[in-house]
Amino acid sequence: MQLIFEKSKQGHGSALIPECDVPEIQLPQNLRRTTPLNMPELSELELSRHYTKLMKRTFGVNSGFYPLGSCTMKYNPRINEDMANLNGFKDIHPLQPIETVQGCLAALHETEQALCLITGMDTMTFQPAAGAHGELTGVLLIKAYHEEREDYKRTKIIVPDTAHGTNPASATMAGYTVVNIPSNAKGCVDIDKLREAVGEDTAGLMLTNPNTLGLFEPDILEITRIVHDAGGLNYYDGANLNAIMGITRPGDMGFDVMHINLHKTFSTPHGGGGPGSGPVGCKYFLADYLPRNQVIKLNDEYSFFCPPVTIGCVKAFYGNFLVIIRALTYIKTLGPDGIKQVAENAVLNANYLRHRLSEYYDVAYPGICMHEFVLSLQNLKDKYGVSALDVAKALLDNGIHPPTMYFPLIVHEALMLEPTETESKDAMDEAVAVFVKIYEQITTDPESLHRMPLTTPVRRLDEVGAARNPRLRFCC
Numbered sequence: 071m072q073l074i075f076e077k078s079k080q081g082h083g084s085a086l087i088p089e090c091d092v093p094e095i096q097l098p099q100n101l102r103r104t105t106p107l108n109m110p111e112l113s114e115l116e117l118s119r120h121y122t123k124l125m126k127r128t129f130g131v132n133s134g135f136y137p138l139g140s141c142t143m144k145y146n147p148r149i150n151e152d153m154a155n156l157n158g159f160k161d162i163h164p165l166q167p168i169e170t171v172q173g174c175l176a177a178l179h180e181t182e183q184a185l186c187l188i189t190g191m192d193t194m195t196f197q198p199a200a201g202a203h204g205e206l207t208g209v210l211l212i213k214a215y216h217e218e219r220e221d222y223k224r225t226k227i228i229v230p231d232t233a234h235g236t237n238p239a240s241a242t243m244a245g246y247t248v249v250n251i252p253s254n255a256k257g258c259v260d261i262d263k264l265r266e267a268v269g270e271d272t273a274g275l276m277l278t279n280p281n282t283l284g285l286f287e288p289d290i291l292e293i294t295r296i297v298h299d300a301g302g303l304n305y306y307d308g309a310n311l312n313a314i315m316g317i318t319r320p321g322d323m324g325f326d327v328m329h330i331n332l333h334k335t336f337s338t339p340h341g342g343g344g345p346g347s348g349p350v351g352c353k354y355f356l357a358d359y360l361p362r363n364q365v366i367k368l369n370d371e372y373s374f375f376c377p378p379v380t381i382g383c384v385k386a387f388y389g390n391f392l393v394i395i396r397a398l399t400y401i402k403t404l405g406p407d408g409i410k411q412v413a414e415n416a417v418l419n420a421n422y423l424r425h426r427l428s429e430y431y432d433v434a435y436p437g438i439c440m441h442e443f444v445l446s447l448q449n450l451k452d453k454y455g456v457s458a459l460d461v462a463k464a465l466l467d468n469g470i471h472p473p474t475m476y477f478p479l480i481v482h483e484a485l486m487l488e489p490t491e492t493e494s495k496d497a498m499d500e501a502v503a504v505f506v507k508i509y510e511q512i513t514t515d516p517e518s519l520h521r522m523p524l525t526t527p528v529r530r531l532d533e534v535g536a537a538r539n540p541r542l543r544f545c546c
């Protein structure tokens with residue numbers, strides 16, 4: 071397929087720019103472009119066909135089952151888009167007079183209050199643009215807290231071996247040394263190992279609960295207490311909040327600071343679908359370190375303020391505003407009971423799928439799961455030579471987006487499935503039928519699986535090559 075720049079033909083352009091209705095000014099010479107702007111020129115029909123073709127080649131939650139574990143690929147309700155498309159929200163500028171955007175600030179304030187209620191945090195920043203960005207922000211808050219107390223000996227952040235790779239990465243970016251602790255035989259934090267790991271050098275712990283195996287940490291209160299007793303703070307990775315919202319809260323489990331992935335739990339567009347948002351909530355004692363542009367309400371008037379010992383800005387202004395509007399719409403559409411039902415149904419769906427698939431595939435940690443679970447294909451690989459990657463490719467040929475693969479790292483040949491609450495029983499039954507069909511293919515014709523996918527625009531990619539030598543720009 072040709073790129074839009076390759077399709078471009080001079081004179082085909084369809085841009086219809088309205089006549090200028092403000093006084094024209096001449097930019098100073100040094101600000102003027104010296105070469106013509108390289109814009110593709112296509113007619114409206116050519117443009118429409120180009121994007122329709124691209125749309126057909128991609129796979130989204132609107133195309134089919136998308137059980138990408140830990141990513142919560144739920145349906146994004148259309149009403150979110152309608153609200154984000156209101157002129158009062160979209161036709162604004164971050165620098166316009168504050169009295170003209172009171173409604174927008176009210177929306178930010180209301181979202182903050184709702185998310186604090188759901189998480190048990192006291193206050194929140196909307197600046198971070200993703201979960202990983204929120205992690206860095208949160209760890210910087212932890213660092214600012216210790217530094218203000220002149221407690222410079224705390225140089226380590228503890229991370230369990232089931233953690234998402236962004237956790238150690240964020241801690242390292244913030245200047246900390248990462249201490250990895252192994253999980254116990256049940257897939258949860260090993261309390262004895264945690265006790266051994268904490269000490270005077272512990273700045274904090276980063277944990278997601280339920281963890282990436284889909285297991286709720288039974289000793290969560292003891293875990294956070296051990297870290298607090300050692301003088302450290304607890305960071306909650308909110309990626310798996312979908313499993314517990316409306317039922318229990320990180321703030322009640324002993325966490326001091328956390329992020330929320332609005333593009334996971336709160337149904338805002340995910341991945342290529344749009345900008346993300348990773349608000350960071352914290353308890354009051356960390357509020358003074360938050361980034362700039364906090365919204366405050368005084369005598370029915372909203373304004374921005376800068377916390378006194380802020381870590382600075384982690385993004386311009388107040389984050390991806392229209393994403394926050396989508397999340398607020400979702401929260402208000404569901405209400406408190408709906409939010410709770412989301413978590414209940416997410417857990418129910420995951421357990422249904424786990425139960426059905428366990429007849430054919432090994433579940434890494436059997437028993438009731440939360441919103442996701444992990445299969446291990448190690449036995450199938452040993453017996454038939456078919457890997458988790460082969461099964462993932464076979465799923466593509468059957469109209470299903472593969473689950474998360476080879477993660478968490480402690481499970482061999484891992485496939486991590488999260489159906490989310492928005493899938494119906496019928497959709498999951500169809501998916502089970504595909505998994506059964508692939509299982510039968512594994513046992514009867516394993517060789518055929520190495521050749522898949524057969525129906526996708528590209529076959530097997532050199533993924534290592536793409537990661538190590540990325541070509542990020544198009545050169546003619």
Ligand SMILES: *Cc1c(COP(=O)(O)O)cnc(C)c1O
Pocket residue numbers: 140141200201202203233234236237278282307309310331346348
């Ligand atoms: C998705 C995820 C993250 C990172 O969030 P992004 O929004 O993708 O940056 C962190 N931790 C876990 C467990 C996740 O699943």
